[in-house]
Amino acid sequence: MTVGVIYVMGPSGVGKDSLLNWLRAHVRALPSPPALRFARRAITRAAGASNEDHEPLAVDAFLQLEQSGAFALHWQAHGLHYGVRHTELQGPGWLMVNGSRAYAPQARTRLPGLTVLHVSAPDVLVGQRLAARQRETPDQVQARLDRAKAQSVAMEPGDLHIENAGSLQDTALALCQLLQARTGLALLQADASLSAG
Numbered sequence: 001m002t003v004g005v006i007y008v009m010g011p012s013g014v015g016k017d018s019l020l021n022w023l024r025a026h027v028r029a030l031p032s033p034p035a036l037r038f039a040r041r042a043i044t045r046a047a048g049a050s051n052e053d054h055e056p057l058a059v060d061a062f063l064q065l066e067q068s069g070a071f072a073l074h075w076q077a078h079g080l081h082y083g084v085r086h087t088e089l090q091g092p093g094w095l096m097v098n099g100s101r102a103y104a105p106q107a108r109t110r111l112p113g114l115t116v117l118h119v120s121a122p123d124v125l126v127g128q129r130l131a132a133r134q135r136e137t138p139d140q141v142q143a144r145l146d147r148a149k150a151q152s153v154a155m156e157p158g159d160l161h162i163e164n165a166g167s168l169q170d171t172a173l174a175l176c177q178l179l180q181a182r183t184g185l186a187l188l189q190a191d192a193s194l195s196a197g
Helices: 016-029 059-067 086-090 104-110 123-133 138-150 168-183
Strands: 002-009 036-038 071-077 080-085 093-098 115-120 160-163
Touching: 002 016, 002 086, 002 104, 002 168, 016 036, 016 093, 016 168, 059 071, 059 080, 071 086, 071 104, 080 086, 086 093, 104 115, 123 138, 160 168
Parallel strands: 002 093, 002 115, 036 093, 115 160
Antiparallel strands: 071 080
8 A cells, every 4th residue: 555645746847857867767777676656647648748647538538537536636737637547546655646736635634644856947947947838939938937926835744845957867866865764764875876877
């Protein structure tokens, strides 16, 4: 049975997905992989439309599953529906969930004891990352930064925080230390600096 859930959240451009992808690869590469799993989300997005291994669902199918109580967690963001099935919570060890800031209060209510991991980065760096994607105009990037500030979620006792301001490798190793201290899992076995870099 799942020992605990770590709900990872942060605004666009802080590098949350990059950190989770690094951590996933790192855990798989360890000689003795710890009991740390990553929730496979159901998303109303076509397969192959992102680098995330998700369960693609049509909106109607998602809504039917939601009504039937199939999801432990479910939210809407960026015009898509996201869900984490109850079955994801039934495995061993700790479960990492890539979550939404707006849904954090409901997630805390639905899963008492949930650990929220806040991922942040300096505004200047976030702006540079968003601009580098070339999906938005400079005004749209600034509007996104302003929204992120307005929608910030306050830290609560027991929450974790990581600032992704350095290299991905350095931040990810600091995240391993943070998670190892919280979960007791051996995430820095042997020479971790070589395992996912």
